[in-house]
Structures are given as structure tokens and as C-alpha cells.
Amino acid sequence: MVRVEKLSKTYGSGEVQVEALKPCTFTIGDGEQVAVVGASGSGKSTLLHLLSGLDTPTSGAVFLDGVNLSEKSDEELSLLRRRKIGFIFQSYNLVPELTARENILLPVLLDGKKRAEEFSKAYLDEIVERLELNDRLEHLPGQLSGGQQQRVAIARALINRPQMILCDEPTGNLDSQSAGRVIGLLNDFSAESNITLIVVTHNEAIARQYPRNLTLRDGTVGGDLG
Amino acid sequence: MNASLKLTGKYVGKHLRQCIGVVLCISLLAGGVLAALLFRTCAAATSEQRARERHGSYAAVVYDADLSKIEENKELFDTGACAVTGILGSVAIEDVNARDYPYIGTMNEDAMRLAGVPLLAGRLPENGDEIAIEESTLYKLRLEETLGQTVTVQVHTPDGVQTKSYKLVGITGDYITRMSMSDTQQLGIQGVSEPIRLPGIFVGGTEGALQAANVLCADVGMMDRFGGHPLLNGYFEVKDPIQIEDQKKADAAALLLILLFTVVIVIGVYNAAELSVKERERYIGVMRCIGMTRRQAAGLLLCQGVGLAACSLALGAGLGVGFLYAAVGLLRALGQDYLVRFDATAFLYFALLVCGAILLAFFSHSLKLRKKAPLDYGKPGAKPVKKKPAFSSSFPALWGEASAHAYRHQNRLTVLLTAVCVAAAVFGSFLAELIPRNMYQSGFDYYQNTDYYVSVYGGGGFEKHLLCGFSAQPGDYPGRPGTHPEHRGVRGGFRGGGTDFQAFFPGAGRDRKRFFTTGAAKYLF
Ligand SMILES: Nc1ncnc2c1ncn2[C@@H]1O[C@H](COP(=O)(O)OP(=O)(O)O)[C@@H](O)[C@H]1O
Ligand SMILES: [Mg+2]
Numbered sequence: 001m002v003r004v005e006k007l008s009k010t011y012g013s014g015e016v017q018v019e020a021l022k023p024c025t026f027t028i029g030d031g032e033q034v035a036v037v038g039a040s041g042s043g044k045s046t047l048l049h050l051l052s053g054l055d056t057p058t059s060g061a062v063f064l065d066g067v068n069l070s071e072k073s074d075e076e077l078s079l080l081r082r083r084k085i086g087f088i089f090q091s092y093n094l095v096p097e098l099t100a101r102e103n104i105l106l107p108v109l110l111d112g113k114k115r116a117e118e119f120s121k122a123y124l125d126e127i128v129e130r131l132e133l134n135d136r137l138e139h140l141p142g143q144l145s146g147g148q149q150q151r152v153a154i155a156r157a158l159i160n161r162p163q164m165i166l167c168d169e170p171t172g173n174l175d176s177q178s179a180g181r182v183i184g185l186l187n188d189f190s191a192e193s194n195i196t197l198i199v200v201t202h203n204e205a206i207a208r209q210y211p212r213n214l215t216l217r218d219g220t221v222g223g224d225l226g
Numbered sequence: 227m228n229a230s231l232k233l234t235g236k237y238v239g240k241h242l243r244q245c246i247g248v249v250l251c252i253s254l255l256a257g258g259v260l261a262a263l264l265f266r267t268c269a270a271a272t273s274e275q276r277a278r279e280r281h282g283s284y285a286a287v288v289y290d291a292d293l294s295k296i297e298e299n300k301e302l303f304d305t306g307a308c309a310v311t312g313i314l315g316s317v318a319i320e321d322v323n324a325r326d327y328p329y330i331g332t333m334n335e336d337a338m339r340l341a342g343v344p345l346l347a348g349r350l351p352e353n354g355d356e357i358a359i360e361e362s363t364l365y366k367l368r369l370e371e372t373l374g375q376t377v378t379v380q381v382h383t384p385d386g387v388q389t390k391s392y393k394l395v396g397i398t399g400d401y402i403t404r405m406s407m408s409d410t411q412q413l414g415i416q417g418v419s420e421p422i423r424l425p426g427i428f429v430g431g432t433e434g435a436l437q438a439a440n441v442l443c444a445d446v447g448m449m450d451r452f453g454g455h456p457l458l459n460g461y462f463e464v465k466d467p468i469q470i471e472d473q474k475k476a477d478a479a480a481l482l483l484i485l486l487f488t489v490v491i492v493i494g495v496y497n498a499a500e501l502s503v504k505e506r507e508r509y510i511g512v513m514r515c516i517g518m519t520r521r522q523a524a525g526l527l528l529c530q531g532v533g534l535a536a537c538s539l540a541l542g543a544g545l546g547v548g549f550l551y552a553a554v555g556l557l558r559a560l561g562q563d564y565l566v567r568f569d570a571t572a573f574l575y576f577a578l579l580v581c582g583a584i585l586l587a588f589f590s591h592s593l594k595l596r597k598k599a600p601l602d603y604g605k606p607g608a609k610p611v612k613k614k615p616a617f618s619s620s621f622p623a624l625w626g627e628a629s630a631h632a633y634r635h636q637n638r639l640t641v642l643l644t645a646v647c648v649a650a651a652v653f654g655s656f657l658a659e660l661i662p663r664n665m666y667q668s669g670f671d672y673y674q675n676t677d678y679y680v681s682v683y684g685g686g687g688f689e690k691h692l693l694c695g696f697s698a699q700p701g702d703y704p705g706r707p708g709t710h711p712e713h714r715g716v717r718g719g720f721r722g723g724g725t726d727f728q729a730f731f732p733g734a735g736r737d738r739k740r741f742f743t744t745g746a747a748k749y750l751f
Contacts, residue, residue: 078520081515094512095509097237110229
């Protein structure tokens with residue numbers, strides 16, 4: 001469960017101060033699927049970064065399963081992101097020198113030898129199968145289409161069986177067909193494995209697919225629709 | 227660590243050419259410095275050698291030398307003094323080819339002692355009626371070893387055959403004079419080759435003989451050991467032949483340049499290294515977002531830094547040594563000989579420079595990691611990396627690739643500057659090598675009333691040289707026999723005792739051929 005309490009983020013100070021996120025409080029339950037919508041610059045990415053501990057809040061706190069992220073060390077946050085949170089970016093952010101397979105296994109690699117042994121190959125095969133990446137595993141990101149790259153990113157996010165997946169405009173660079181497929185896959189995985197899914201989008205159509213929408217307007221979390 | 231190695235390996239594998247480009251850039255810069263430093267060492271060693279050789283080829287004379295002091299230093303000489311002071315002629319022996327006739331000549335008692343000719347029996351002759359005979363010659367003449375007997379011989383002189391009777395007063399051990407073919411030919415003694423036994427029969431007195439000055443040659447450093455008046459001005463006058471002073475100045479300037487431009491080179495290496503870190507920053511950012519810890523990120527950079535340093539060290543050292551051999555090769559092709567010396571400090575300096583700059587670049591980034599939040603690496607949401615154009619393997623292309631991105635101009639400027647600096651530094655010493663050397667100039671002087679000369683040839687790192695020379699007049703010409711204009715063709719004059727002239731002359735020897743052009747020899751002798 002993610003609990004956000006009076007969370008706010010202000011960038012800079014003085015003249016150039018930007019209040020990217022105004023104090024907001026909300027809770028997202030386990031396995032819940034939420035779309036975060038809002039215009040460009042409304043603070044969506046900021047919110048996601050705070051939720052994943054990538055950024056530190058100016059005030060307030062994010063509680064993940066009751067644990068305050070602000071109290072965690074950088075090392076602990078890294079491990080958290082590695083093991084409990086999957087992150088999907090608009091620009092895929094695959095490591096270009098690694099093949100699709102290696103990119104998918106990157107979190108496992110980062111986790112060291114011990115975890116790598118624990119990791120089951122069957123699970124990899126399953127995800128790959130579902131994401132239809134079987135014949136693309138040995139390709140480098142540069143050799144994949146946008147949709148394929150994003151599917152690799154999804155696989156990477158899923159590989160450590162996260163508790164929560166955060167997606168920052170996952171379909172922003174994709175055509176509508178690929179976009180639909182990516183969203184569908186994300187929703188399916190989330191539903192099947194009870195993964196909390198938070199998808200940032202400014203695409204109304206996509207947002208409408210989600211039972212719950214958080215609307216951001218100039219840093220203010222508005223009407224919790226749904 | 228495992229992950230760091232693996233990721234670094236992947237990175238290098240994927241960006242092999244780019245990595246090679248960076249390593250090449252660093253190696254070229256640092257290798258240039260190494261070459262310049264090594265070249266300095268070679269230049270210094272060469273100068274030093276030349277300095278020694280300059281002295282060595284400084285032909286000088288100690289006149290009025292003190293015989294006892296010469297004796298004291300006898301062991302320093304290659305061979306003792308030539309004891310023969312003159313030749314009366316050859317002595318005919320039945321059934322023996324005229325060419326093998328032993329010679330009869332006058333000798334110098336002191337020099338004989340110096341030459342280490344053992345007296346086996348009796349004494350040395352004291353006047354023109356007495357002789358001492360070499361043991362083997364005695365046998366050749368089929369004479370008994372009886373002292374006091376009268377020996378009658380047919381002496382073949384240029385004036386004809388004379389029958390002479392002597393009293394045998396002593397028997398000596400074998401005495402071999404080193405005499406070169408050319409010398410013997412000049413003496414009109416045909417067909418004899420060195421070493422030659424002369425004369426075999428010693429006769430007392432100075433009858434018909436050219437008076438010899440015993441001339442000993444030694445290292446120049448020995449000159450003051452012989453008493454008398456060393457460093458006789460202008461015997462052979464050699465004017466600063468190799469301009470060591472100029473060389474030293476150029477060398478000092480080169481060192482200064484090298485040290486100055488090290489700063490520039492460090493910046494260049496730092497930039498090249500930083501570039502390869504910068505390259506990865508974005509992806510480190512991505513990986514930080516998906517759970518890479520700071521320590522892992524630092525390990526990744528360290529891995530890359532150490533790898534880069536190791537490769538650059540190996541390649542840079544190779545290039546540096548290569549450059550050195552190229553420069554030395556060029557000089558050698560231009561006719562200057564050059565010693566190649568490797569200097570540990572140059573390598574140390576080079577290694578410090580490379581490792582220092584690279585590790586500084588990586589370490590400073592690793593340090594930054596300690597403060598950086600994952601997002602600070604560059605927005606993970608930023609635009610995707612553009613696909614790079616295919617690599618060309620030519621160096622400009624590699625360099626272009628390595629110096630791409632924000633650091634391009636800085637790097638190009640640095641490399642340009644560095645190239646100029648390294649060239650200046652290397653060529654500082656190098657140009658000094660191209661300064662033409664003065665030719666030897668020599669002149670002859672004649673010294674009268676001199677009993678002993680110590681003539682100094684060679685020295686330095688070269689072999690010890692000959693021992694003696696002769697003169698037509700007492701104390702006249704202790705130099706190379708047969709070359710003095712007044713001595714040429716002196717009838718019956720034995721001016722032996724010279725050695726192979728090549729050996730006299732540093733640079734004409736086997737392995738030092740080009741230190742001084744052999745052409746210079748004709749000025750000297
Ligand atoms: N690192 C930063 N420094 C300063 N301002 C920032 C930074 N990141 C985001 N902002 C500002 O905060 C606001 C919200 O940004 P962001 O969360 O990226 O919006 P969105 O993702 O909804 O487009 C914007 O006005 C943006 O300019
Ligand atoms: Mg955004």
C-alpha cells in the first residue's frame with residue numbers, strides 16, 4: 001500500500017522557485033490501477049519520482065507498506081527500486097549496449113550472483129512469451145521498434161516480481177496500436193499478479209481505461225475521479 | 227563487482243572502436259610525453275658519451291714526461307712502450323726466405339723495460355759492438371746460448387750488404403711489436419704482416435738509427451699522471467667538436483617544455499577519460515533508477531577507469547618507445563649515432579600522468595555519485611539517444627568519435643595544443659641534434675729535447691690504444707708513424723709501433739661508427 005501524506009516538491013528557490021507538486025494526500029491500495037493525468041508540466045513525473053524514492057520531497061512523506069521512504073538510505077532505496085518497484089519510462093531507457101535479454105535481466109544482474117541463482121528461468125520465459133519478445137531477445141535496443149523496446153522495458157520492470165510498477169508516459173513515443181498493446185499488457189500483468197500500477201499519461205483515452213484517475217493541475221492533485 | 231565487470235565488458239564490446247579511440251588519444255598524448263622524456267635521457271647519455279669521446283679524440287701529448295711515473299702507470303697501458311728505436315737492416319739466414327729475415331736494430335733500454343721484454347740472460351747491449359738476441363731468433367740463427375761469443379752476421383741495408391761482428395751480451399724473451407700492415411709497408415718492409423717481430427736482434431748505441439721517443443698512449447684522464455707538461459697546446463687542436471653546451475641548453479629547454487605541457491596533457495587525458503565517463507552517465511542514471519546502488523555505480527566507473535588506465539598505459543608505453551625509436555632512427559639516418567637508454571623515471575612520470583589524469587576523471591565522478599540522486603544523471607525521461615553514424619577506423623574518425631559530444635571542442639583544442647607541445651618538446655632535443663658539428667682541426671707542433679712523450683689518444687669509453695711512436699729527431703714527432711710529412715719515406719727509418727689507426731679514432735671503431743663522421747679523421751691525423 002502506498003500512502004502519500006502532505007507530499008510536496010519545490011524546485012529551486014527565490015525567483016526561480018517552482019512548486020512542482022503542491023501538498024497532497026492520498027492512498028493507493030495494493031494491486032490498484034491508477035492513471036495520473038494532467039497537462040505537461042503539471043507535476044506528474046515529479047509525483048512518480050517521489051513515489052519511487054528517486055527524488056526527495058520538500059515536505060510530507062511517502063509511505064510504502066507503512067515505511068517512510070524519506071527515512072531510508074540511498075542504498076536501501078536502491079534495493080527497494082530494484083526489488084519492489086518497476087519503472088517504465090516514456091523513452092524506454094534501455095541500456096543500448098545490452099541485448100534485450102540482458103536488459104530484461106539487468107535488475108537480476110544488479111542483485112548479484114546469489115539472487116541470480118534464485119531467479120527462475122521459467123519466469124523469464126513466461127514474461128517473454130507473454131510480451132512476444134521470443135525472437136527479439138538477442139537484439140540490441142537499437143534494432144527494436146519502439147513498441148518492442150517498451151515491451152522489453154516492461155519485462156525488465158517485471159523481472160524481479162515488483163510490488164508496484166510506475167510508468168511515466170509509457171506510450172508517449174508509440175503509435176496508438178502499439179500504445180494500446182503496451183497498456184493492455186501492463187494492465188493484465190498488474191491484474192494477474194496483484195501489482196500496483198500507476199500510469200502517468202496525458203492521453204484521455206488511456207486514462208479512461210483505469211478505474212481510478214488522479215488529476216494533476218499545476219501541482220495540485222485534483223478530483224480523485226473514479 | 228561481478229555486475230560492474232560484466233557491464234563494463236558489454237560497454238567496451240559495444241563501443242569497441244570508441245574505446246580504442248579514447249585509449250588511442252590518451253596513449254598518443256601520454257606516449258608523446260614519454261617519448262620526449264626518454265629522448266631526453268637518450269640525448270643526455272649520448273652527450274655524455276660524446277663528451278667522453280671528445281676528450282678521447284683529443285690528441286694530446288705529455289712531453290718531458292717522468293719515466294718513473296710512466297712506469298708507475300704501466301699497467302694502464304694496453305701494451306708497453308715500443309722498445310725499438312731504429313732499424314739497421316735485416317740479417318740473412320741460410321735457407322730462410324729473405325722476408326723472414328730477422329731485423330737488427332737499436333733499442334731504448336727504458337722503453338724495453340716498459341715494454342716488459344724480459345732479459346733471460348746477460349745484459350742489454352751498451353754500445354754499437356754489443357748485441358742482445360731474442361731467444362727464438364738465436365735459435366733461428368742456430369747459435370749457442372753462450373754469452374760473450376762473437377756473432378758475425380750479414381746485414382742487408384738499403385746501402386748494400388755489410389758483414390758485421392758483434393759480441394753477444396744478452397738473451398731476451400720474445401718481443402712482439404704491434405705494427406700494422408700499412409705501417410710496415412710505409413717502412414718499405416714488404417710482405418710482413420702484423421704482429422711483427424722487430425727486430426729480434428738488439429744492438430747497443432744509436433748507430434744509424436732514428437732516435438725514438440717513447441710514446442705511450444692512454445686515457446686522457448691519465449695525462450696528469452706522467453709528470454712533465456701534459457696537454458701540450460696545439461699538438462692536435464680540437465675545437466669544441468660537438469657543441470655540448472648548445473646541446474645542454476636545448477635539452478634544458480626541452481625538459482622545461484615537457485614539464486610545462488604536462489599540464490596541458492593532463493587536461494587532455496582528463497578530458498578524454500571524462501568523456502568516456504560522461505558517455506555512461508545517462509545509463510548509470512537509468513540503472514540507478516532501476517536499482518543500481520551508488521556503490522555499484524562507483525564500481526562500474528572504477529572498473530572502466532582501471533581498464534582504460536591499463537590499456538592506455540600499455541599502449542602509451544608502446545607508442546612512447548616507438549616514437550623514441552622513430553626519432554632515434556631518423557637521427558641515425560641523418561648520420562648521427564645515438565644511444566638508446568631507458569629511464570625508469572620517465573616511465574614512472576608517464577604512468578603517474580596517465581593514471582593520475584584518468585583516475586582523477588573517474589574518481590571525481592565517483593565522488594559526485596556520493597551526492598547525486600539518480601535523477602541528477604540526466605533526466606531519465608530525456609530524449610532517446612540518437613543512433614551514431616557507423617565508425618571509420620581511421621584515426622581522425624576515431625578521434626572525432628572519442629571527442630564527440632560536449633567535449634569536442636575542448637578536446638580537439640587540447641589535442642592540437644598537445645601535439646604542438648609534444649612535438650616542440652621532442653624536437654627541442656631533436657633539433658639540437660641537428661646542429662652541425664665542427665670538424666676537427668689539427669695542426670702539428672714540434673717539440674725539442676724531449677725524452678718521453680705520453681701521447682694520449684682514445685679514452686672515454688673506448689678501448690685503450692696504442693703504445694708508441696717514433697720520431698726522426700729526439701722528441702720530435704710522437705704521433706702516427708709515417709704520417710708526418712717530413713718523415714715520409716725516410717730511408718730505413720723505422721717508425722713502427724703504431725697500431726691500427728682505426729682504433730685510434732673513436733667512431734671508426736666497430737660499434738661506434740657514426741659518432742663522429744669518419745671523414746673527420748683526415749683532419750685529425
Ligand atoms: N529538476 C527540476 N528542477 C526545476 N524544475 C523542475 C525540475 N523537474 C521538474 N521541474 C518543474 O516542475 C514542474 C513539473 O514538472 P514534471 O513533473 O516533469 O511535469 P510533467 O511530468 O507533468 O510534465 C515543471 O514546471 C517543471 O519545469
Ligand atoms: Mg513528465
